Amino acid sequence: MDRYRALMAFDVARARAAYPALDEGFVHFDGAAGTLVAEPVARAVAGVLCGAVANRTTAFAPGRRALQILADARSAVADLVGGEPGGVVFGPSATALTYTVARGLARTWRPGDNVVVSRLDHDANVRPWVQLAEQNGVQVRWAEFERTTGALPIQQYREIVDDRTRLVAVTAASNAIGTRPDVAAVAGIAHAAGAVVYVDGVHATPHLPTDVAALGADFYVTSAYKWSGPHLAACVAAPARWEALAMDKLRPSPDDPPERFELGTPSWELLAGVTAAVDFLAGLAPDAIGSRRERLLASLAATHEYSAGLFRRLLAGLQAIPGVTVLPAPPDGCPTVSFRVGDQHPADTAAALGEKGICVFSGDYYAYEYFQAMGLRDTGGGVRASIYHYTTAEEIDRLLEAVAGIA
Incomplete structure (x- = not known):
């Protein structure tokens, strides 16, 4: 990834402009279940x-x-x-x-x-x-x-x-x-x-x-x-x-x-x-040059760097909210977190966030063995928030504010 460090500048506004569904105003932390479709794809x-x-x-x-x-x-x-x-x-x-x-x-x-x-x-x-x-x-x-x-x-x-x-x-x-x-x-x-x-x-x-x-x-x-x-x-x-x-x-x-x-x-x-x-995807780092494969490597390195920064902000914010339990994961993973709010059923947490226009999933997300081993599946699993390259810092803050309100 160091090879593409010079191409790390990522323009989230430019990326977001390619997703017409964002105009509906929902905040999407549901990318792990399926991302929005880019306009060139629909075309x-x-x-x-x-x-x-x-x-x-x-x-x-x-x-x-x-x-x-x-x-x-x-x-x-x-x-x-x-x-x-x-x-x-x-x-x-x-x-x-x-x-x-x-x-x-x-x-x-x-x-x-x-x-x-x-x-x-x-x-x-x-x-x-x-x-x-x-x-x-x-x-x-x-x-x-x-x-x-x-x-x-x-x-x-x-x-x-x-x-x-x-x-x-x-x-x-x-x-x-x-x-x-x-x-x-x-x-x-x-x-x-x-x-x-x-x-x-x-x-x-x-x-x-x-x-x-x-x-x-x-x-x-x-x-x-x-x-x-x-x-x-x-x-x-x-x-x-x-x-x-x-x-x-x-x-x-x-x-x-x-x-x-x-x-x-x-x-x-x-x-x-x-x-x-x-x-x-190959065009997400507009300054990248070379073959499509080379441009993909540069673009995905750029989006990874961008998402990782947002994810650190999300994790720190969740961990600072009293009553929120974040399920542990190594620090170098993909930008996805599962958490629970007190003794509230995860489905209720997801529904409460949904009422605020924030899209998250709850349950086991088909990670059946993981939630069984953690002893959480029978009580609703977890609430999952996943960052994608169209996520913004403002949306991170909106999620954190909403979770704090629920907690």
């Missing part, structure tokens, strides 16, 4: 819906447009995360794609094998592996997070990963508390044992420059609606990794990846929105 989606785009074929121009839309979207996601276009598989959600990969990998699992999952993860990177393990007589091993710090210790992986470990699933960032585990270290341990590494990048991708190779991710999943795009997800792996994965499919559908794993006709308009979202 790209509408352009396909209003234009002559047919199902894919080389026989006529509207069909060739569909092929180009798909190719452009694969290249865009590859630039966003540092992958290869031929290894980008699209699907309706990260959950659906993870189930697809899990079913393919599980065909080679045998009794006596084991898989490793973490209690810090979103359930989409837990339950598919647990369910397929149970169906195949495979042991499930759990990586535990530290209750007092929210960290995911690496040493435990050296103890629970062995030569019968077939898969290690880990998040790049907790969607509940923002913790960023040392994924590269986990992957190094897993690869030394011959295991496949599946990384949930849904919460990390919107906030950080991503390099799947540096992370050591064999599979990396991300959702476009978490980074200003439409409701579409992508799983990225080396083409050879997809080639080796078994998949049930219709007989006439393509045999080669990535198309082999994309069941049915793609949504051309959403694919166009994905490309537009990546292009939009």
